[in-house]
Amino acid sequence: MSCVVKSACKLCRRENLKLYLKGDRCFSDKCSFERRPYPPGQHGQSRLKFSEFALQLREKQKAKRWYGLSEKQFSNRFYKASKSNSMTGIELLKGLELRLDNVVYNLGLASSRRQARQLVLHKHFIVNGVTVNVPSVVLKKGDIVSVSELSLKNNFFASHNLDGKRTVPSWLEVDASKKEGKVKELPLRDELSLPVEENMIVEYYSR
DSSP: OOOOOSOHHHHHHHHTSOOOTTGGGGGSTTOHHHHOOSOSSTTTTSOOOOOHHHHHHHHHHHHHHHHTOOHHHHHHHHHHHHTSSSOHHHHHHHHHHTBHHHHHHHTTSSSSHHHHHHHHHTTOEEETTEEOOOTTOBOOTTOEEEEOTTGGGSHHHHHOOSOOSSOOOTTEEEETTTTEEEEOSOOOGGGOOOOOOHHHHHHHHTO
């Protein structure tokens, strides 16, 4: 699995968007994006004029970093979306949103997508009764994600409260007492949380 070694806060500032890469810290006064809402570097506060290509690149980078994917993972997901009969951009975002690590994060079972990915890799979750340790698994309508019975005894999950600072998307259903969730419906475009222009991502890959 690839690993992002850059400062998470710099990535947020570069994309001019809170990517929530540090969990609870992103909701606090310590958030660097709130204190310095401009791109990093000595020219960060300069007024820059972006080309069409630069704007397309930024949209692609924004989506890639929001979900914590490598360049290869993101391009592979785009290739699969392009083979669909539906609109490529929307299918791309749906595929990203339905990834297991993202669903775990949206259910409130992890404080960040990075933490969710790590928890999945360590086999803390089961999908439809089967242990899954692949964060990139794309869930389907009706799939149930829950914390494994053994992991429920873990201090992290025993003290973890699902009633956090985030709202659970309408296409997901959560049972806080059982620490499990269900994909009620496939998400629609207006239910996706990422503020990105998916058409610009399609244009980027169509060059």
